[in-house]
Every structure is written in C-alpha cells, then in structure tokens.
Amino acid sequence: MLLRLRSRDGLERIEVDDGANLSALKAAINAKLAIPLDDMLLSKQPGLLTSKEPYSFRDLAINDASLRSQGVSHGDMVYLLYSFERQVEPAVRPAGRSKPFGVHMTLNDVMAKVIKIERQEKPLVSAISFDRNAANVFQSYLQGAFNFSIKRGGLLYGNVDDDKTVKVDFIYEPPQEGSSDKLQLQRHTPEEQQVDLLAQLLGYRKVGFIFCQSVKAQKAAAESDYIINTDELIMMAAMQVREGRGEHCTTALVTLVEEPETGPQVHFEAFQCSDLAVRLVREGWVVARDPVDGVSRMVNPKEPELKQPVMLNNRDTDEVDNDWFLCPVSIRDHDGRLTTSFPVENRLTPQGRTELREHLKRMSSRPYVERLSDFHLLLWLAKQPNLDPNDMALLCEAVREHRPVLEGYRVIIDSIAGISQ
Numbered sequence: 001m002l003l004r005l006r007s008r009d010g011l012e013r014i015e016v017d018d019g020a021n022l023s024a025l026k027a028a029i030n031a032k033l034a035i036p037l038d039d040m041l042l043s044k045q046p047g048l049l050t051s052k053e054p055y056s057f058r059d060l061a062i063n064d065a066s067l068r069s070q071g072v073s074h075g076d077m078v079y080l081l082y083s084f085e086r087q088v089e090p091a092v093r094p095a096g097r098s099k100p101f102g103v104h105m106t107l108n109d110v111m112a113k114v115i116k117i118e119r120q121e122k123p124l125v126s127a128i129s130f131d132r133n134a135a136n137v138f139q140s141y142l143q144g145a146f147n148f149s150i151k152r153g154g155l156l157y158g159n160v161d162d163d164k165t166v167k168v169d170f171i172y173e174p175p176q177e178g179s180s181d182k183l184q185l186q187r188h189t190p191e192e193q194q195v196d197l198l199a200q201l202l203g204y205r206k207v208g209f210i211f212c213q214s215v216k217a218q219k220a221a222a223e224s225d226y227i228i229n230t231d232e233l234i235m236m237a238a239m240q241v242r243e244g245r246g247e248h249c250t251t252a253l254v255t256l257v258e259e260p261e262t263g264p265q266v267h268f269e270a271f272q273c274s275d276l277a278v279r280l281v282r283e284g285w286v287v288a289r290d291p292v293d294g295v296s297r298m299v300n301p302k303e304p305e306l307k308q309p310v311m312l313n314n315r316d317t318d319e320v321d322n323d324w325f326l327c328p329v330s331i332r333d334h335d336g337r338l339t340t341s342f343p344v345e346n347r348l349t350p351q352g353r354t355e356l357r358e359h360l361k362r363m364s365s366r367p368y369v370e371r372l373s374d375f376h377l378l379l380w381l382a383k384q385p386n387l388d389p390n391d392m393a394l395l396c397e398a399v400r401e402h403r404p405v406l407e408g409y410r411v412i413i414d415s416i417a418g419i420s421q
Contacts, residue, residue, distance in 0.1 A: 001015070001016050001017065001018050001020065001067070001072075001073070001074045002014075002015050002074060002075060003015075003016070003025070003072065003074075003075070003076055003077075003078050004075070004076065004077045004078065004225055005029070005077075005078055005080055006046075006049070006077055006078070006079050006080065007049070007079070007080040007081065007082065008049060008081075008328055009086055009119070010321070010323050010324065011225045011226070011321075011323060012032075012033070014028050014029055014032060014078075015028070016028050016067070018068075018074075019066060019068075020066070020067055021063065021064055021065055021066050021067065022042070022060060022061075022062060022063045022064075022065060022067060022070065023063040023064065025042070025067060025072075025078075026040055026042070026063070029080065033086065034084075034086070035080075035082050035084045035086070036082075036084060039082045039083055039084050040080060040081075040082055041054050041055070041057065041080070041081040041082070042060040042078055042079070042080055042081075043057040043059055043060050043078070043079050043081075044059055044060065044071060044072065044076065044077070044078060044079070044259075044260065045057055045059060045079065045259065046077075046079055046257060046267055046269065047267065048079045048081050049079055049081060049269075049328060050269060050270065050328060050329070050330050050331050051330075052330065052332060054081050059071070059261075060072070060078070071260045071261070077222065117276065117317075117320055117324065118276065119274070119324060120274035120275060120276065120327050121327075122327060123250070123271075123272040123327035123328070123329045124164070124247045124248070124272060124275075124327075125160070125164045125165065125166050125247075125248055125250055125272065125329060126163055126164040126165050126330075127164075127165045127166070127329060127330045127331070127332050128165070128166040128167075128168065128208070128250045128252065128270045128329050128330075128331055128332070129165055129166065129167045129168065129331070129332035129333060129334045130168045130252070130268070130331070130332075130333050130334070131158075131168060131169050131170065131333070131334060131335065131336035131338070131340075132333045132334070132335060133335075133336075133339065133340045134168065134169065134170050134171050134336065134338075134340050135168075135171075135268065135333070137171075137340045137344065138154060138171050138173075138210065138254070139212070139254055139266045139268075141344070141347060142212050142254065142266075143256070143266060145347075145348060147215070147256075148212060148213075148214055148215045148218075148255075148256040149180060149214055149215060149216075150178040150179055150180055150214055151178040151179065151180070151181075151182065151183035151211060151212060151213065151214050151217065152173070152176065152178050152183070152211065152212050153173070153174075153176060153178075153183050153185055153209065153210060153211035153212075154171040154172055154173040154174070154209075154210045154211075155171070155172045155173075155174065155192075155195075155206055155208075155209060155210075156168045156171060156206065156207050156208035156209060156210055156250070156252070157169065157170050157171070157172060157195075157199045157204045157205065157206055157207060157375075158170075158204055158205075158207045158336075159203070159204060159205070159207070160207060160248045164248070165332070166207045166208060166248055166250050167207075167334060167336075168207060168208065168336075169204060169336035169337065169338055169375075170204070170336070170338055170340065170375040170376075171210060172192070172195045172345070172375075172379075173344055173345060173346050173347065174186050174187065174189065174191070174192060174346060175189070175191075175346045176346070179214075180214040180215075180216040180217065181214070181216070181217065182231070183211055183235070191345075191379075194379065194382055194383075195379060197389075198375070198378055198379060198382060198392065198396060199375075201392070201393055201396035201397065201400070202338075202375070202378075202396050202399060202400050203400050206243050206249075207248055207249065207250065208239070208243075208248075208249050208250040208251055208252065209235075209236065209239045209249070209250075209251045209252070210251070210252040210253075210254065211232070211235075211251070211252075211253065211254070212253075212254040212255065213228075213232075213253065213254070213255050215256060217229070218255050218256065218257075221294065224293075224294055225294070226294025226295075226321065226322055226323055227253070227269075227271075227294070227322070227323050227326060228253065228271075228294070228322055228323075228326070229288070229293055229294055229322065230286065230287070230288035230293060230294070230295065230296050230297070230322060231288045232322075233273065233277065233281075233286070233296060233322045233325060233326075234281050234286055234288065236251045236271070236273050237273040237277050237278045237280075237281035237282070237286075237325075238281055238282075239251065240272070240273055240278050241278055241281065241282045249272070250270055250271070250272055250329055251270065251271050251272070251273075252268055252269070252270045252331075253268070253269045253270070253271065254266065254267070254268055255267050255269070268331055269328070269331070270328070270329040270330070270331050271326045271327060271328055271329055272326075272327045272329055273325055273326065273327070274325050274326070274327055276325070277325035280296075280298070285298050285299065286298065287299050294321060294322045294323070295319050295320070295321060295322065296319065296320050296321075296322055296325070297318060297319055298317075298318045298319070298320070299318075337373065337402075338373050338374060338375055338399075339370075339373055339374045340374060340375075340376065341359060341362070341363070341374055342355065342356075342359045342374045342376045342377035342380070343355050343376065344376050345376055345379060345380070351376075351380050353416060353417055353418055356377070356380070356413075356416060356417040357417040357418055357419055359371070359374070359377060360413075360414070360417055360419060361419075367404070368404070368405045368410055369398050369399060369402060369403065369404060369405050372395060372398075372399055372405060372413075373399050378392070378395065378396065378399070381395070381413065381416075384416055386412050386415070386416055387409075387412065391409065391412075394406070394409070395409060
C-alpha cells in the first residue's frame with residue numbers, strides 16, 4: 001500500500017503492507033523520516049495541519065486497528081503533524097541547460113548561481129483570524145452558485161494585532177473572470193479605490209487575498225501531490241509585493257474536500273509565500289509553463305527563452321516544487337464588528353433599492369447604526385448620488401465609533417430604499 005504523506009515540510013510517499021495497522025504506518029514513518037513515534041499525529045483530514053486543537057482529530061487513533069478499517073486505502077493522502085525539526089531534502093529535477101562554473105560563465109549565470117533555494121520555516125505572521133460570517137458568506141456562494149466548478153477570489157481587509165495575528169473583518173470581491181483553471185481579478189479600479197477609502201474610514205486596511213480552487217484544479221493538485229499551481233503561486237507572491245506592508249499579506253485557500261465519512265466539506269487553509277518566492281516573482285524568475293502544474297520553472301528574466309539554473313542543496317536545478325515556497329499559517333475565527341447580510345458586490349445576485357429595503361426591514365429591531373454596519377451596504381451607498389464623500393465619512397465614523405446616525409441620514413437612506421417615514 002503506497003500512501004501520500006503531507007506535513008508542514010511538504011509531500012512524501014510512504015509504503016506499508018496491505019494489511020498494515022496504524023502502528024506499522026508510524027513505524028514506517030519513523031524509519032524513513034526519523035520522527036519520534038510519540039511525536040506523531042495522523043489524520044485523513046487536512047485541518048490537522050492548521051488546527052488550534054490538533055488532538056481533537058481522532059479518526060486515526062487506534063494503533064492496533066488496520067489502516068483499511070480506519071478508512072485508509074492505497075493512494076490516499078494522510079496528514080502528519082509533529083514538532084520534530086527535520087532537515088528536509090526537496091525534490092530536485094536536473095537543470096536543462098545548466099553550465100558548470102568556469103565554462104563561458106556570463107554575469108547572469110553567476111547571479112543565478114547565488115540564488116539558493118531554501119525553505120522558510122515560519123511565516124511572518126502568527127495566525128490569520130476570519131470573521132465567521134464573512135468567511136461563510138464567501139464559501140457558501142462558491143458552493144451554492146457554482147458548486148466549486150470555477151475559481152473565485154477576493155481581497156481581505158482588517159487589522160494586524162500586536163502579536164502579528166491578521167484579523168479579517170470583511171472580504172471585497174472585485175470584478176473578475178473565473179474558470180476551472182484561471183482566475184483574473186480586475187485590480188486598481190475606481191471601485192477598489194473607493195473600497196480602500198471606506199476601509200480606511202472604518203479603521204481597516206488590506207491584509208491579504210483569498211481564492212478558491214475549482215474541483216477540477218483540486219483534483220489535479222491531489223493527483224500530482226501539490227497544494228497550488230504556479231499561476232497561483234505567482235498571484236500570491238505578487239499580492240505580497242504590491243500590497244502595502246506586504247509582510248502581513250496572507251493568502252487563504254478554499255477547497256471542497258471529499259471526506260470519507262461526511263462527504264464534501266469546505267476547507268480553509270492559509271499560507272504566506274516565502275521571502276525568496278516573493279523576490280523571485282518580483283524579479284521575473286518564476287514562470288508557469290503548464291497552468292495545472294505544481295512546479296516552478298526558473299528562467300532568466302533577461303533571456304526568457306533560456307532555462308536558468310539556481311542552487312538547491314548545492315545542486316543545479318531549474319525546477320522547484322511550489323510547496324517548497326509556502327509557509328503554512330494557522331487559522332482562527334472571531335466575531336467582527338461588521339455584518340455581511342447585504343448582497344455582496346460583483347456577484348450574480350442583485351444589489352439595489354429592493355435589497356436595501358429588505359435589509360433595513362430585516363434588521364428593523366436593531367439600532368440604525370447596526371443596520372448600516374455592513375461593508376457591502378456602505379459600498380453600495382457610496383455609489384448613490386444622494387450621498388457625497390463627506391456624507392460617507394460621517395456614516396463610517398458613526399459605524400466605527402458605534403454612535404447614533406444623524407436623523408437626516410436616516411431620512412435619506414430610507415428614502416433611497418423607498419421606506420416611508
């Protein structure tokens with residue numbers, strides 16, 4: 001029985017007898033990877049690697065029971081958590097056109113040689129925490145409207161705590177084109193500028209990026225043992241390059257995972273690209289040759305037709321597994337001060353006077369400032385001719401400070417909604 005083993009240090013394969021039990025699997029892992037037996041936690045659930053309570057994962061806990069009786073079959077992915085510090089050798093593919101030192105070396109060749117690919121052990125943030133409702137509204141649309149058949153993305157807004165926990169309070173979904181293989185966001189539009197301004201007025205800023213993998217992309221990743229493809233890696237790294245204070249920019253990946261007992265389950269993972277990956281993408285070294293491939297190709301940005309070797313464990317290579325560039329980030333949740341009950345922008349669902357009226361009536365038992373404490377509602381109001389930027393600044397201040405909304409604004413907003421006084 002050949003199993004795929006995923007841990008914080010990447011993807012590996014382990015082989016055990018067909019009738020092996022859990023103890024035999026642990027012994028095989030110990031023999032191959034030198035991880036102490038009492039330092040292993042195993043599960044078929046990917047959440048093990050990012051959970052705050054890993055010991056709650058008990059689906060692989062009976063040492064004497066056979067692996068098959070615990071739902072593990074040939075070719076399955078098993079997740080492994082441990083605290084042991086390993087020295088990991090990455091998969092190395094021979095460079096196609098590398099040249100030894102001293103043989104007609106150009107300056108570009110020498111520069112390539114000093115790029116040493118190493119794993120970054122820790123991200124620059126301690127964790128990412130999502131407002132529960134904002135995260136649920138994002139994933140439920142993916143599942144309900146598309147059943148994860150296409151990719152979709154959004155920008156994360158929130159704050160960063162003193163302990164470097166990124167707290168996400170709302171998700172802005174820009175205009176975009178998504179297919180099963182590609183995701184193209186329209187960036188730096190007038191609407192996004194408006195989003196940034198409203199976020200600032202509310203006391204927030206951009207803190208990251210979120211996207212979902214389609215079922216097709218997830219299947220390709222599972223079959224080829226990688227987490228993200230090269231297009232996705234480049235998008236993640238570019239986001240860290242572009243956004244202000246990029247050291248806090250974190251990417252969340254949403255997938256639909258088929259669990260053996262419970263069926264399809266939506267799963268959130270979070271990562272940062274390593275500093276090296278950010279540098280390589282910024283300087284143009286990383287290219288994608290196959291959109292569904294989990295391998296980064298290194299090319300000289302000044303001579304893109306040539307593969308260019310880099311140093312990986314003192315050997316030349318021009319291909320590196322994408323997982324080598326990812327730093328997993330633990331995920332938490334919290335209750336933010338905004339709601340997400342007004343329809344979200346740039347979706348198939350409409351936004352208009354009718355939706356505003358239904359929203360205000362649905363929340364009629366709450367103070368008026370709480371009815372307006374929805375970012376997607378505030379963004380829609382900011383586009384209405386009845387309200388100018390100064391008006392929006394005062395409304396955002398009331399929401400941020402949780403102060404009563406001036407009666408004049410209540411009259412204007414109710415009028416837009418068609419609610420009689």
